[in-house]
Amino acid sequence: MNILTVEELTKEYNAFGAQTMALDHVSFTVEAGQFVAITGTSGSGKSTLLHLIGGVDVPTSGKVTVDGEDVYSLSQKKLAAFRRRKVAIIYQFFNLLPMLNVRSNILLPLELDGRHCEEKRLKEILGLLGIADKDLHYPNQLSGGQQQRVAIARALVTSPALLLADEPTGNLDSANSSEIVRLLRESNQSLGQTIIMVTHDKDVARQADRIIEISDGKIVKDDTV
Numbered sequence: 001m002n003i004l005t006v007e008e009l010t011k012e013y014n015a016f017g018a019q020t021m022a023l024d025h026v027s028f029t030v031e032a033g034q035f036v037a038i039t040g041t042s043g044s045g046k047s048t049l050l051h052l053i054g055g056v057d058v059p060t061s062g063k064v065t066v067d068g069e070d071v072y073s074l075s076q077k078k079l080a081a082f083r084r085r086k087v088a089i090i091y092q093f094f095n096l097l098p099m100l101n102v103r104s105n106i107l108l109p110l111e112l113d114g115r116h117c118e119e120k121r122l123k124e125i126l127g128l129l130g131i132a133d134k135d136l137h138y139p140n141q142l143s144g145g146q147q148q149r150v151a152i153a154r155a156l157v158t159s160p161a162l163l164l165a166d167e168p169t170g171n172l173d174s175a176n177s178s179e180i181v182r183l184l185r186e187s188n189q190s191l192g193q194t195i196i197m198v199t200h201d202k203d204v205a206r207q208a209d210r211i212i213e214i215s216d217g218k219i220v221k222d223d224t225v
Contacts, residue, residue, distance in 0.1 A: 001031060001032050002029045002030065002031055002032070003030055003031065003032040003034075003066065003067055003161055003162065003194050004029060004030040004053065004064075004065070004066055004162060004194075004196075005029050005063075005064070005065040006026060006027055006028050006029070006049075006053065006062070006063075006064055007027050007062055007063040007064075007065075008025045008026070008027055008061065008062040008063070009023055009025070009026045009027070009049070009052060009059050009061075009062035009063070009064065010023055010024060010025055010026075010059060010060045010061045010062050011023040011045075011048055011052060011057070011059050011060050011217075012060045021216075021217050022045045022048045022217055023045045023048055023049055023052070023059070023217045024045075024216070024217040024218050025062070025218075026045075026049060026062070026214075026217070026218065026219055027219075028212060028219065028222065030162075030194065030196065031194075032192075032194055033188070033192050033193075033194055034194055034195075034209050034210060035184070035185060035188040035194075035195045035197070035207075035208045035209045035210070036195065036196045036197070036208055036209065036210045036211075036212060037197050037198075037199055037204070037205035037206075037207075037208035037210070037211045037212070038050065038196060038197070038198045038199075038211075038212045038213075038214060039198075039199055039200065039201075039202060039205045039211055039212070039213050039214070040200070040213055040214035040215055041200065041215070042200065044214045044215050044216065044217070045214050045216070045217040045218075046198045046214050047166055047167075047198055049198075049214065050089075050164050050166050050196065050198050051166075052064060053066070053071075053087070053162070053164060053196065054083065054087045054089050054162075054164050055071050055072075055079055055082055055083050055087065056083065056089070058072065059072065066082070066086050066087065066161055066162060067086055067161040067162075069082060069086065084109065084112070084113045084158070085113065085158065085160070086160055086161045086162065087160050087161065087162045087163075087164055088109075088154075088155035088156070088158050088160040088162075088163050088164065089155070089164045089165075089166060090148075090151050090152055090155050090163070090164070090165040090166065090168050091151075091166050091167070091168070092166065092167040092168060092169070092170035092171040092172075093171060094139070094144075094147040094148055094150065094151045094171075095151065096139040096147055096150055096151065097139075098138065098139050098140060099138075100138075101135070101136050101137060101138050102131065102134050102135045102136065102137050102138075102139075102142075102150050102153075103122075103135040103136065105139070105150055105154060106122070106125075106126075106150060106153045106154045106157050107122070107157065108154070109154060109157070109158050110157060110158060113158075115158075117157050121157070122157065125153050125156050125157055126153060128183070128186060128187060128190060128191075129149040129152060129153050129183055129187075130149065130183075131146060131149050131150060131153065134146060134150075143176075144171065144172055144173075144176060145172060145175075145176035145179060145180065148168065148171075148172060148176070148180050149180070149183065151168075152168075152180070152183060152184065152187070156187055156191065156193065160193075161194065162194050162195075162196060163184075163187075163193050163194065163195045163196070164195075164196050164197075164198075165184065165195060165196070165197040165198065166198050167198055167199060167200070168180055168181075168184070168197065168199075169181060169199065169201065169204055170199075170200075177201075177204065181204050181207045182207075184197065184207075185207055195208075206225060208225060209224065209225055210222070210223065210224050210225060211223050211225060
């Protein structure tokens with residue numbers, strides 16, 4: 001079953017009076033449970049694509065369907081609900097709130113949406129990511145790799161249709177990078193989580209099931225690993 005369908009997605013920017021084509025009629029589908037890497041050089045359009053899929057930017061034209069919902073036909077209220085419930089985005093900068101402990105940082109998106117998490121599921125995620133003993137620690141008491149694990153847990157706890165990762169290893173050393181990708185793979189396999197990860201690192205990309213390469217806003221390669 002396709003969890004994501006992207007059809008003729010185009011994004012143009014007007015900068016200093018000149019038109020820039022960030023994405024040029026991009027189309028592809030992703031099946032539920034896949035782990036997909038989107039790779040390409042800086043400026044290729046890969047992060048723009050991820051943000052359009054996540055509903056945080058608006059395309060010039062084209063269509064994105066996530067879990068049966070036509071994202072850009074939604075009202076502003078429904079689009080806000082879509083971003084809270086259907087997608088979760090992990091960035092290379094962890095975006096943790098320093099005044100909240102690990103548990104509170106993880107549960108915050110659910111609390112803002114008026115939802116709750118069963119303790120059993122929270123413990124499962126904490127255990128999967130190896131931070132079960134850090135739940136009462138604060139971000140400044142954690143290493144960079146541990147903070148990224150908390151960010152992943154915060155994304156997983158909402159049970160999103162899509163987990164979107166934008167250069168999740170970009171702010172980490174090689175050892176922590178390998179560990180974070182391993183944990184993403186583990187969440188994909190153990191929880192059945194569909195993941196789309198943007199990365200410029202081809203070694204990181206090879207850990208996915210499928211690699212989509214973008215150049216100058218177009219898909220130039222789409223391979224199963």
